Amino acid sequence: MNTAAERKHTFFANTVADEQEYVSKTIYNVDHFNLWYGDDQALYDVTLAIPENQVTAIIGPSGCGKSTFIKSLNRMVELVPSVKMNGSISYAGQDIFSSGYKVEQLRTDVGMVFQNPNPFPKSIYENVAYGPKIHGIRKKKVLDEIVEKSLKGAALWDEVKDRLQENASGLSGGQQQRLCIARCLAIEPDVILMDEPTSALDPIATAKVEELVQSLKKDYSIVIVTHNMQQAARISDKTAFFLNGEVVEFEHTDKLFSNPEDRRTEDYITGRFG
Amino acid sequence: MNLVDKQTVQSSMTKRLVKNRLANSLFFLAAAFGIVVLAILLYRIYSEGMGYLDWNFLTSFASRFPEEAGIKAAIVGSLWLMAVTAPVSLLLGVGTAIYLEEYAKENKVTRFIRMNISNLAGVPSVVFGLLGLTVFVRLMEMGRSIMAGGLTMSLLILPIIVVSSQEAIRAIPKEQYEASFAMGATRWQTVLRVVLPAAIPGILTGGILALSRAIGETAPLLMIGALSFIAYLPENVWSGFTVLPIQIFNWTGRPQEEFHLVASSGIIVLLIVLLLMNSIAVLIRNKFSK
Ligand SMILES: Nc1ncnc2c1ncn2[C@@H]1O[C@H](COP(=O)(O)OP(=O)(O)OP(=O)(O)O)[C@@H](O)[C@H]1O
Numbered sequence: 083m084n085t086a087a088e089r090k091h092t093f094f095a096n097t098v099a100d101e102q103e104y105v106s107k108t109i110y111n112v113d114h115f116n117l118w119y120g121d122d123q124a125l126y127d128v129t130l131a132i133p134e135n136q137v138t139a140i141i142g143p144s145g146c147g148k149s150t151f152i153k154s155l156n157r158m159v160e161l162v163p164s165v166k167m168n169g170s171i172s173y174a175g176q177d178i179f180s181s182g183y184k185v186e187q188l189r190t191d192v193g194m195v196f197q198n199p200n201p202f203p204k205s206i207y208e209n210v211a212y213g214p215k216i217h218g219i220r221k222k223k224v225l226d227e228i229v230e231k232s233l234k235g236a237a238l239w240d241e242v243k244d245r246l247q248e249n250a251s252g253l254s255g256g257q258q259q260r261l262c263i264a265r266c267l268a269i270e271p272d273v274i275l276m277d278e279p280t281s282a283l284d285p286i287a288t289a290k291v292e293e294l295v296q297s298l299k300k301d302y303s304i305v306i307v308t309h310n311m312q313q314a315a316r317i318s319d320k321t322a323f324f325l326n327g328e329v330v331e332f333e334h335t336d337k338l339f340s341n342p343e344d345r346r347t348e349d350y351i352t353g354r355f356g
Numbered sequence: 357m358n359l360v361d362k363q364t365v366q367s368s369m370t371k372r373l374v375k376n377r378l379a380n381s382l383f384f385l386a387a388a389f390g391i392v393v394l395a396i397l398l399y400r401i402y403s404e405g406m407g408y409l410d411w412n413f414l415t416s417f418a419s420r421f422p423e424e425a426g427i428k429a430a431i432v433g434s435l436w437l438m439a440v441t442a443p444v445s446l447l448l449g450v451g452t453a454i455y456l457e458e459y460a461k462e463n464k465v466t467r468f469i470r471m472n473i474s475n476l477a478g479v480p481s482v483v484f485g486l487l488g489l490t491v492f493v494r495l496m497e498m499g500r501s502i503m504a505g506g507l508t509m510s511l512l513i514l515p516i517i518v519v520s521s522q523e524a525i526r527a528i529p530k531e532q533y534e535a536s537f538a539m540g541a542t543r544w545q546t547v548l549r550v551v552l553p554a555a556i557p558g559i560l561t562g563g564i565l566a567l568s569r570a571i572g573e574t575a576p577l578l579m580i581g582a583l584s585f586i587a588y589l590p591e592n593v594w595s596g597f598t599v600l601p602i603q604i605f606n607w608t609g610r611p612q613e614e615f616h617l618v619a620s621s622g623i624i625v626l627l628i629v630l631l632l633m634n635s636i637a638v639l640i641r642n643k644f645s646k
């Protein structure tokens with residue numbers, strides 16, 4: 083039953099990039115995926131498989147399509163009216179763009195944390211309870227439990243347990259971001275998408291969020307966009323390097339950072355551009 | 357060599373300062389003009405109207421004798437009218453705004469509707485009176501009732517409510533929508549739990565200002581034939597009625613000098629009602645903006 087988690091741990095015991103065979107199920111399969119905003123193509127022929135219960139990092143220079151890609155994974159990109167796409171993305175074996183596929187279901191299974199903390203102008207409690215409530219959970223006792231568990235999961239409980247009814251806008255930026263993570267955990271997703279979750283945070287808050295990501299990955303598959311290559315190297319298992327809307331290289335993190343195959347990857351990670 | 361000649365700077369300095377002071381006084385005069393005229397008007401109404409303004413005035417019906425004339429029927433009539441106009445215009449107006457902002461696909465029809473709603477806000481109120489007369493009074497056979505008047509007024513202020521509600525909805529940051537949708541919420545859940553709570557202060561403020569416009573409107577109600585001399589209170593929405601501005605209008609039209617003073621008393625009552633409504637709008641805005 084716990085095989086995914088166990089596999090995760092064995093994998094971690096042998097993190098060294100040897101010829102070891104990494105066994106991990108694929109949760110997302112992206113196949114020849116193209117995306118346009120109006121007439122401007124933002125993603126070119128993206129093909130990659132995102133592993134289950136691991137941390138996948140997306141790196142690349144500004145404007146290369148990282149956000150566009152991660153928002154395609156839960157179809158949030160469709161909120162932009164001019165978007166056109168082709169190719170396929172399948173989640174848990176099902177094409178998420180096939181007709182009849184319920185986008186609400188997808189977004190229940192796949193949570194998202196945004197670049198800038200975006201708590202609702204409601205109380206801390208109501209922020210976390212939002213997801214469960216819209217999915218029909220009404221019982222106060224259950225909600226209380228979910229709120230506590232999620233806030234603990236996001237390492238925020240101790241800081242806010244005495245002021246759950248206060249407005250979330252009174253929290254610091256780092257606390258707000260962890261609140262958003264808690265809000266995302268509250269619907270118990272299988273995958274968490276994070277778009278530069280630490281770019282608005284100071285180093286201490288960043289360290290907390292990174293720690294959190296490490297502790298979350300035994301239960302969740304995580305895809306994280308980051309500008310920060312050290313961060314990608316620290317926390318991820320696999321890394322995809324995007325450039326101008328293309329995936330240049332998608333490799334195990336250690337391999338990609340120690341021994342990149344593509345010249346452009348090397349240039350980027352050694353800081354020669356980007 | 358200096359490109360900026362100190363001499364030129366010095367000599368133009370005085371000129372610039374004088375111009376600035378001139379502009380200052382001109383704008384002050386412009387602002388003062390309106391305020392002075394308003395003050396004179398208010399003073400005249402106050403000094404003329406206070407004489408007749410007493411408890412009797414508020415609790416008596418219209419009369420042929422100025423000393424006995426009261427404004428009871430008009431106050432109650434205005435309240436009845438609001439009881440029809442407020443719910444109808446708010447429901448329709450907010451509904452339209454939500455549809456246009458949240459559900460409508462961006463196409464020619466939507467753009468056409470959007471454009472015309474702003475145009476409707478500029479249509480003279482008599483035209484709405486004519487519309488009410490044709491559709492509600494005659495076609496739907498409502499007669500010269502509160503219902504017909506209330507619906508006509510609803511149409512009149514609908515564009516204002518739609519536009520102000522649209523603005524309130526548009527002011528909500530897109531991040532709030534993203535947060536809700538990313539959690540698997542439907543459009544309707546997002547509207548109900550994120551959009552409306554955030555937009556309600558703006559919607560209510562706009563709504564109350566629109567309603568206070570309706571309370572002061574005369575022309576459309578004259579068109580559909582509101583009464584100006586009644587000595588009974590409306591019993592239900594199908595009764596005939598009069599409202600404050602019509603009663604005032606009627607008094608000012610009488611030959612006897614005394615009735616003009618009574619009209620001033622009526623205006624004071626109307627102004628107090630408007631002031632109350634505007635204060636409520638301000639209160640709501642302050643309460644929610646905290
Ligand atoms: N809503 C939009 N409408 C039109 N073009 C867009 C939109 N969003 C992004 N783009 C374009 O798509 C390309 C990729 O943008 P994207 O936001 O995915 O980049 P990014 O890699 O996330 O950059 P950053 O690191 O700065 O966040 C850019 O050229 C951008 O201008």
Ligand SMILES: [Mg+2]
Pocket residue numbers: 148149150277
């Ligand atoms: Mg981005």
